[in-house]
Amino acid sequence: MEIIMSILAGILFSAGVYLLLQRQLLKIVFGTALLSHGAHLLILTMGKLNRGAPPILEEGIKDYTDPLPQALILTSIVISFGVTSFLLVLAYRAYRTNKTDNMEQLRGSDHD
Amino acid sequence: MLQYAVLAPFLTALVVPFLFRYIRAIHTGWLILPIPFGIFTYFLSQLTNISEGHNQHSMVQWVPSLGMNFSFYLDGLSLLFSLLISGIGTLVVLYSIFYLDKNEKLHNFYVFLYIFMGAMLGVVLSDNIYALYLFWELTSISSFLLIGYWYERQASRYGALKSMIITVLGGLSMLGGLILLSIITGTTSIREMIAASDTVLESPYFTGILVLILLGAFTKSAQFPFHIWLPDAMEAPTPVSAFLHSATMVKAGIYLTARLFLLFGGTDIFFVLVTGFGLLTLCWGSYMAVRQTDLKAILAFSTISQLGMIMTMLGFGTKEAAFAAVFHIFNHATFKGSLFMVAGIVDHETGTRDIRRLGGLMTLMPISATLAFFGAFSMAGVPLPIFNGFLSKEMFFKTSLDLETTSTLAASIAPFVPALAVFGSIFTFVYSMYFFFHTFTGKTRGELKVKPHEAPIGMLISPIVLVLFVIIVGLLPNMINEPILTPATAAIYGELPDKHIVFWHGFFEPALYMSMIVVALGVILFLTRTKWQSVYNWIPGVLSANKTYDYLYNMQFRVSEKTTRTYMTGSIRHYMLYILIFIIGATGVTLFVTDGFVIDTSDLAPISWPEVAVGLVMAIAAIATILMKNRIAAILVLGIVGYGLSLLFVFFRAPDLALTQLIVETVTVALFLLCFYHLPKLDTKKQPVGAKTLNIIVSVSVGVLVTLVAIASHSSKKFETIAHYFIEESHHLGGGNNVVNVILVDMRGLDTLFEITVLGLAALGIYAMIRLRDKEEME
Numbered sequence: 051m052e053i054i055m056s057i058l059a060g061i062l063f064s065a066g067v068y069l070l071l072q073r074q075l076l077k078i079v080f081g082t083a084l085l086s087h088g089a090h091l092l093i094l095t096m097g098k099l100n101r102g103a104p105p106i107l108e109e110g111i112k113d114y115t116d117p118l119p120q121a122l123i124l125t126s127i128v129i130s131f132g133v134t135s136f137l138l139v140l141a142y143r144a145y146r147t148n149k150t151d152n153m154e155q156l157r158g159s160d161h162d
Numbered sequence: 163m164l165q166y167a168v169l170a171p172f173l174t175a176l177v178v179p180f181l182f183r184y185i186r187a188i189h190t191g192w193l194i195l196p197i198p199f200g201i202f203t204y205f206l207s208q209l210t211n212i213s214e215g216h217n218q219h220s221m222v223q224w225v226p227s228l229g230m231n232f233s234f235y236l237d238g239l240s241l242l243f244s245l246l247i248s249g250i251g252t253l254v255v256l257y258s259i260f261y262l263d264k265n266e267k268l269h270n271f272y273v274f275l276y277i278f279m280g281a282m283l284g285v286v287l288s289d290n291i292y293a294l295y296l297f298w299e300l301t302s303i304s305s306f307l308l309i310g311y312w313y314e315r316q317a318s319r320y321g322a323l324k325s326m327i328i329t330v331l332g333g334l335s336m337l338g339g340l341i342l343l344s345i346i347t348g349t350t351s352i353r354e355m356i357a358a359s360d361t362v363l364e365s366p367y368f369t370g371i372l373v374l375i376l377l378g379a380f381t382k383s384a385q386f387p388f389h390i391w392l393p394d395a396m397e398a399p400t401p402v403s404a405f406l407h408s409a410t411m412v413k414a415g416i417y418l419t420a421r422l423f424l425l426f427g428g429t430d431i432f433f434v435l436v437t438g439f440g441l442l443t444l445c446w447g448s449y450m451a452v453r454q455t456d457l458k459a460i461l462a463f464s465t466i467s468q469l470g471m472i473m474t475m476l477g478f479g480t481k482e483a484a485f486a487a488v489f490h491i492f493n494h495a496t497f498k499g500s501l502f503m504v505a506g507i508v509d510h511e512t513g514t515r516d517i518r519r520l521g522g523l524m525t526l527m528p529i530s531a532t533l534a535f536f537g538a539f540s541m542a543g544v545p546l547p548i549f550n551g552f553l554s555k556e557m558f559f560k561t562s563l564d565l566e567t568t569s570t571l572a573a574s575i576a577p578f579v580p581a582l583a584v585f586g587s588i589f590t591f592v593y594s595m596y597f598f599f600h601t602f603t604g605k606t607r608g609e610l611k612v613k614p615h616e617a618p619i620g621m622l623i624s625p626i627v628l629v630l631f632v633i634i635v636g637l638l639p640n641m642i643n644e645p646i647l648t649p650a651t652a653a654i655y656g657e658l659p660d661k662h663i664v665f666w667h668g669f670f671e672p673a674l675y676m677s678m679i680v681v682a683l684g685v686i687l688f689l690t691r692t693k694w695q696s697v698y699n700w701i702p703g704v705l706s707a708n709k710t711y712d713y714l715y716n717m718q719f720r721v722s723e724k725t726t727r728t729y730m731t732g733s734i735r736h737y738m739l740y741i742l743i744f745i746i747g748a749t750g751v752t753l754f755v756t757d758g759f760v761i762d763t764s765d766l767a768p769i770s771w772p773e774v775a776v777g778l779v780m781a782i783a784a785i786a787t788i789l790m791k792n793r794i795a796a797i798l799v800l801g802i803v804g805y806g807l808s809l810l811f812v813f814f815r816a817p818d819l820a821l822t823q824l825i826v827e828t829v830t831v832a833l834f835l836l837c838f839y840h841l842p843k844l845d846t847k848k849q850p851v852g853a854k855t856l857n858i859i860v861s862v863s864v865g866v867l868v869t870l871v872a873i874a875s876h877s878s879k880k881f882e883t884i885a886h887y888f889i890e891e892s893h894h895l896g897g898g899n900n901v902v903n904v905i906l907v908d909m910r911g912l913d914t915l916f917e918i919t920v921l922g923l924a925a926l927g928i929y930a931m932i933r934l935r936d937k938e939e940m941e
Binding site: 056060063077121123136153 | 763765770773777793804811822837867
């Protein structure tokens with residue numbers, strides 16, 4: 051299962067990076083969202099999958115799945131939500147100000 | 163005690179700005195004049211100690227674990243230089259009080275000057291190579307600042323930069339040489355290196371070390387072809403030229419060569435390099451001096467040539483030559499220092515240094531003329547017992563005839579040495595005469611802005627003191643022999659010289675005839691000077707090293723600008739590509755080189771089909787996000803990936819993650835749907851095939867790399883899991899049963915706090931960006 055999930059993480063990364071290299075701001079925002087999904091899956095897979103019970107302590111259960119990656123991912127989900135929404139509004143703002151959402155046209159001049 | 167002598171000028175430099183600011187009534191120079199004088203008297207008091215062989219040593223620890231310490235050592239050689247630095251330093255500060263007006267930027271000037279003084283004392287007293295290098299570069303920097311003192315002048319900035327680039331270049335190569343030496347000998351102390359000179363001699367790196375260190379010495383001491391910075395350094399105020407660029411800093415290279423003489427001296431390569439470049443510099447410098455029209459330029463090229471002469475003598479490798487070199491270091495400092503000061507006086511009183519416009523100043527400025535007479539005639543080496551320059555120059559001729567050579571290469575060069583020595587000295591004679599007679603005799607040649615008159619007495623004291631040394635040492639050379647010259651030679655050569663300086667060697671002394679030839683040909687060339695003018699103007703022409711420097715200097719800007727332009731395109735996509743390609747390269751290569759990729763299938767969770775099905779849907783949705791042409795469709799398929807992920811979290815027993823992901827995904831999709839309306843439609847224009855292929859290659863490589871790293875990290879568990887710690891301690895430490903929650907709010911509570919801060923900041927930013935209205939929207 052871990053190998054399949056690793057491959058899935060790889061696919062998510064590929065798609066994310068590909069979108070990151072596009073010209074349109076909206077696509078770049080899509081890219082970052084996909085990248086964070088990939089990263090979360092990657093972190094989870096690096097621990098072991100499907101061993102033991104969910105990490106909520108209960109009488110009589112000894113084996114729990116690793117709680118640390120989950121804690122890290124939880125932080126990361128929230129942060130990437132912040133980043134995605136910020137980027138989205140930034141894209142909106144950049145478009146309103148510059149009248150274009152094409153990164154190739156947003157280079158700035160030589161003397162900036 | 164030694165460390166305080168080095169520290170004192172630095173401390174003074176710290177106070178100078180305050181003195182200048184709060185005590186305006188008195189020229190700042192007066193207030194700080196006692197410092198160098200005090201240092202000078204301290205070193206004078208060490209004369210007997212040193213000549214009796216009691217060398218002084220003191221140490222201040224800096225980074226002992228790396229062998230970096232301020233270890234100061236005073237022997238004959240460092241004493242000679244310390245006396246020159248503090249003695250001439252005192253005279254120069256005194257002179258500068260009259261040279262620079264109270265309204266000048268004195269705080270800058272004296273801060274730089276005292277930093278230099280401290281650094282230069284540090285150079286000649288340091289026994290530790292790192293301390294030596296530190297002080298060495300400090301002298302370069304302070305010299306840069308002093309040359310650029312009148313920074314509003316273009317020529318000053320050019321000269322300052324040039325000197326900095328050339329001397330720091332040499333300094334770095336010297337550092338390389340010194341580090342190699344310390345690796346071979348296993349010590350950072352110069353004295354201990356010299357004690358281990360056999361190891362150095364046998365080392366295969368010997369030639370490399372020698373070349374690197376000599377590069378440092380040659381650039382600093384303005385040896386051909388690195389001499390070009392010195393004439394441009396004349397843009398500095400004249401006291402600086404007298405101090406740094408004739409008496410002290412430019413002799414740092416000489417000092418270094420002398421200091422390491424016991425390591426390198428006597429080898430053929432040392433002889434060939436040092437004598438070869440020294441002679442070349444001697445001849446080139448004195449030839450170039452003849453064609454100059456600026457008084458200070460004449461003196462600059464003259465300094466170059468005299469430094470070449472001292473280098474040549476060090477290269478000879480004999481005891482007599484070392485003694486002659488020491489003697490000439492002393493003499494040169496006296497007569498050249500006084501000449502620079504006279505040039506400064508002439509400049510100050512007439513408003514020009516152009517020798518073509520000067521003349522007949524003898525009647526107007528009799529004292530300066532007398533001082534110039536002694537300085538110039540001593541520099542020319544006129545055989546009279548009142549000029550110290552003659553004594554050391556004759557020693558130079560004599561030692562050039564008594565070379566001890568061991569190899570055929572050295573032996574084949576040796577016969578040319580006396581001839582070249584005479585050749586260079588003829589021009590020395592010519593420019594010395596030119597300097598004196600053209601400035602002080604004859605008629606005034608051009609209209610001067612001011613009516614020249616004799617300088618104020620304060621300005622004359624310093625050159626008078628130096629000229630007194632010229633005469634006294636000329637008459638009684640052995641007065642400085644025992645206390646100064648002998649210990650210095652002993653420190654260079656390792657043995658006490660048995661030398662008594664005599665003026666008259668009798669008629670059968672070949673050196674006498676060499677001097678005679680110099681004087682005779684020099685007089686002829688000087689008298690027929692106008693006829694040779696065309697020759698002087700013709701050479702060097704394109705041969706000039708300045709052209710090479712300027713070419714390289716400009717080239718460096720053009721090349722770097724071109725290179726930068728090729729990759730700094732302004733396109734974010736390109737920058738992103740560089741980063742990604744670097745990641746692929748660095749991680750991929752590491753994975754490959756360290757054999758990092760392993761795959762271990764023994765410890766895998768069993769494959770469950772529902773999970774695989776969800777994964778498949780996610781993969782398809784991710785790719786669909788790329789392909790979708792419609793904004794809403796793209797947002798929805800992106801949502802599928804997110805919801806699929808939260809489903810996976812459910813499968814993988816992460817209930818908190820699943821819940822959070824579900825909420826976040828819903829909000830995100832809602833946000834996208836709110837926003838997209840304000841953004842333009844997706845671009846359906848085809849990308850160029852090349853760019854598209856590159857994007858695909860890079861993104862697929864990143865994906866593959868991530869997969870490989872994930873599999874490898876799963877298969878090779880290098881570290882034990884720490885999961886059990888959290889599970890065991892969760893209830894005990896955090897009082898909670900949901901371990902993930904305990905980690906977040908308790909064990910890594912601060913982390914979560916900052917996470918909330920980030921979220922808050924993002925919210926603020928979003929709010930600000932939405933509220934922001936540009937002009938158009940306002941209307």
